[in-house]
Amino acid sequence: MMFSNPWFWTALIATVGLWKLEMLATFLNMSALSPKVPKRLEGTVTEEEHERALEYARVSARFSVLSDSIQLGLFLGFWFAGGFGWVDHWVRGLGLGEIQSGLVLLSTLFVLQGLLILPFDWYDTFRIEAAFGFNKMTLGTFIMDRVKGLFLAALIGLPLLALLLHLFTSYPLAALYAWMVVTAFSLVLSFLSPRLILPMFFKFQPLEDAELKAAIMELSRKLEFPVAEVSVVDGSKRSTKANAFFTGFGKTKRIALFDTLLQNHSRDEILAVLAHEIGHCKRRHVPKQLALSVLSTGLMFALMHFAIHDPRLCAAFGITQPSVAWGFAFFGILFQPVSTLIGLLGSWMSRKFEFEADAFAREAMASPKPLVDALTRLTRDHLGNPTPHPFYVTLHYSHPPILQRLEALEAT
């Protein structure tokens, strides 16, 4: 009876189709690797460093092909062997009410999925990233990060999930209410997370370099961008990869610089990176991205409205007694291709914003040079692939490839 169920085929095509798309993108990306240092990077990136970047790209690609395939295989195996039925049987055996058993069920699936991914995360961090000199994380930090993540997921996720389960079991227009609740919730969270959540993972300390701090304040005055605080984040505890970001809203902007950025870049480069980040704020990129995410949440709940009460959805995964919680879980699987499509739109928008922020930084620094220097250095230090395939870029890149950024910066 599974085989006459349209949801069964939709889910199968969705999961296998996405996997195939990923394989194609990775294959194309590997065939686009440039054996030689691209002309524009000659003089910045040595032949040896380029070799190493190619090796990093190949190793990462091989790993992602392997882990995607194993994860898909395990998922299909679990599904076809009736794994969802076992979980259902176990949860029903606990004899809880509808909402509680829904929470237990979804938490179980969440933990199972986390356990499935865990060995891959471990291998990526302690084998691949470590082999290329990026990883600085100890096993203790790795474990603690996951413990804190799980704690936060429970603290924040469970009450929200309980509310959503309640809405969908009680109201015909639940999808609409759920959209409003999730939107409000994510707004509050994006407001609180820099103050409450990030400090759980990173240590923030005031910037001690007085000269640099004065230069930053000078820049922020010139750009009419109010900065309340400049702090340094101990990114080096986890990775050698450098970064900078802003937190806070309105008048309480806090700049956070990764210590790795401070160690490896000149003052002008750091200022150019900051000007780029200020460009994102000035051009209102964050609210625009937030708007897209609110719209996509709306689309998700609208589709969910039509799917969730169809008993065939649960039947497609071997569940004979449908429930809202199972509906959530299975809809999540079916929604993946749509969310990939929305993701394409989101990363296209993000790449466009990067060009705008680069242009802003060029203007602010009155020269393209500092940002060009910073970007080429970052690419070199992060072993970035200078020639990714356009299809791979469309699918995965939130930032334009380095050569395109340099070209845009240096165009008159």
Ligand SMILES: [Zn+2]
């Ligand atoms: Zn940016």
